[in-house]
Each structure stands twice: as C-alpha cells, then as structure tokens.
C-alpha cells in the first residue's frame with residue numbers, strides 16, 4: 001500500500017494547479033454551515049457552535065458574533081463540504097471584508113484544485129448524457145480559460161467569478177461521473193499558442209459559424225479566426241424568437257436615445273453573419289449602438305445572441321429572430337456534442353474551434 005502511495009505521489013505533475021473563485025458577495029451578513037466547521041480568524045482556530053457561523057460586514061472590518069475582528073479575512077474549514085446559499089463547496093471558504101463602491105461588503109472566495117474546478121465547470125456547463133469526447137473538449141477549454149484568467153489576475157484575491165462572466169461554477173452538487181472522467185483523461189492539458197496559454201473562450205451554440213475574436217472582442221487572436229461549425233442544430237436555441245414590449249425597449253434605450261424609439265435596424269454584419277451595429281431611430285435623432293450592447297441593454301436572456309436576422313417592430317412589440325446562444329467565440333458546446341456524436345475525438349473538436357492552437361500538458 002505504501003509503495004502504491006509513493007508511486008502515486010511521484011507521478012509526473014502530480015501536484016497540479018489551484019484556482020481561487022469568487023462565489024458570492026454579501027452586503028451585510030454571510031452564513032456558512034458545515035459538519036465539523038472550524039473558524040480561523042485573527043490567528044485563532046475555533047470550532048463553530050452547532051456547525052454554523054455568521055459573519056457580518058462591519059464599517060471597519062468583519063464582525064464575528066457582534067465582535068469586530070482585527071484582520072479582514074476569516075477562513076472557514078471543514079473536513080467535508082461547506083454550505084453557502086444553497087451550494088456546497090469542499091474544505092475551505094474565505095470570507096474577505098472589503099470596501100466596494102465605498103460600501104463595506106463580504107466577498108466569499110473558494111480556493112480549490114484546478115482539476116476539481118474543471119470537473120465542476122464541465123458538470124455545470126453541459127447537461128448529462130452527452131458523449132465523453134464533448135466533455136473532454138469542454139474540460140480542456142475550461143482548464144485553459146481558468147489558467148489564463150489566473151495568471152492575469154494574480155494580484156487579485158480571486159482569479160475567477162462563479163458567473164456567466166467567467167465560467168458557471170455551482171460547487172460540488174452537480175458533479176457527474178462523465179465530467180470527472182473527462183477531467184481525469186485530459187488532466188493538465190491546455191490549449192497553447194506559441195507555448196503561451198490560449199484564450200479558450202466557449203459558448204452554448206454558435207448557430208452554424210463561430211465569431212472571430214477580432215469581431216467578438218476587438219482582439220486579434222490567430223487561433224480564433226471564426227470557424228464553420230454546422231453541428232449545433234440540436235441546440236435548445238439554435239433558432240430563437242424574442243418579443244419585447246415597446247415600452248420596455250424605450251426604457252432600456254432611454255439613456256442612449258433620450259426619446260421613444262421608432263425603429264431599430266441592423267447596420268453591418270461581421271464575417272460570420274452576426275449583427276455588428278444597430279441603428280436606433282427616434283422622432284428627432286438617431287444613435288448607433290454595438291449589437292453586443294443592445295444585447296446587454298435588452299437582456300442576455302432576451303436576445304440570446306447577436307446572430308440576428310430579424311429586428312423590427314410589429315405594432316407595440318419588437319420582434320427579434322436569431323440563431324445560437326452566447327457570444328459565439330471559441331468552442332461551440334452543442335457543436336462539440338454534434339462532432340462527438342459523429343465520432344470525432346476531443347483533439348479534433350478543439351482543432352475545429354481553435355485552429356492552430358496546440359494541446360500541451362501544463363502539469
């Protein structure tokens with residue numbers, strides 16, 4: 001047994017990487033529960049009574065049981081999982097007091113092994129029942145994205161946020177066996193470009209063609225030129241319709257136009273066919289807005305993408321038809337599934353969406 005342990009510990013790259021994720025912000029109180037919960041604050045370790053701790057955001061620092069602490073960070077440890085706002089996290093949460101926009105708040109950060117994080121992301125991002133090669137492609141993309149974010153945010157208390165802004169991480173409760181297998185079978189593998197960690201963006205479904213990084217983000221990345229996918233037709237929102245009340249359009253665009261909207265029209269398209277800009281016309285003036293900004297103003301779950309082929313008022317309703325979900329840059333998740341169903345391996349799938357990028361083991 002000892003020999004087996006020794007062997008495991010000497011496997012190349014065994015130590016791996018870790019990441020720090022922001023899992024919540026609280027303006028006043030944060031409550032964490034765990035069996036065997038230990039609170040580490042101001043250099044002291046204290047078992048939490050009945051496995052519950054409440055920390056509040058004082059004016060000058062965090063408060064524990066109404067008492068102000070000297071340090072800004074409270075570390076919470078447990079032998080198993082810690083429960084925070086309906087999600088479960090393994091072993092450690094850090095509650096960090098800070099000022100944000102001039103107001104005190106508590107930021108909760110979860111440090112964890114990168115491989116555990118990758119398993120969680122694959123489980124949260126993709127539904128169950130997909131082919132393994134699709135999960136493996138997603139695992140490499142998620143690991144690459146996390147490492148890239150980590151090394152550009154080393155000076156911050158966290159590297160990633162558990163939201164659609166970064167990658168959706170829901171804690172351990174959604175982990176499923178295929179995601180664990182996909183992470184294990186691609187352990188340490190990342191996409192690189194000239195030996196640098198690539199920016200491995202991904203999204204739900206592209207609607208046939210992915211967007212280039214230049215047109216999606218304004219950043220030229222040789223391995224994100226926009227790709228022909230053609231494999232995401234099974235996606236939940238391969239084609240979608242949105243209906244927005246005129247009054248809601250007016251409210252959303254008032255800061256921009258300053259008067260009610262009469263018409264909206266797509267102005268210019270990117271090489272993939274997505275809307276570039278939108279002309280917003282009122283009675284006395286007009287403005288041009290980036291299509292991505294229109295999406296933000298009308299809601300990301302109203303306009304699912306900028307791949308819009310109809311944008312017109314019908315009476316008092318704005319009717320929008322579009323294709324695909326998300327920004328459209330990088331790996332198309334539903335397309336990865338389509339390719340995997342058709343028998344492609346994860347490396348071929350990655351080569352489709354990140355042409356020229358090389359898969360290497362980072363650890």
Ligand SMILES: [Zn+2]
Nearest residue numbers: 229232332335
């Ligand atoms: Zn696609």
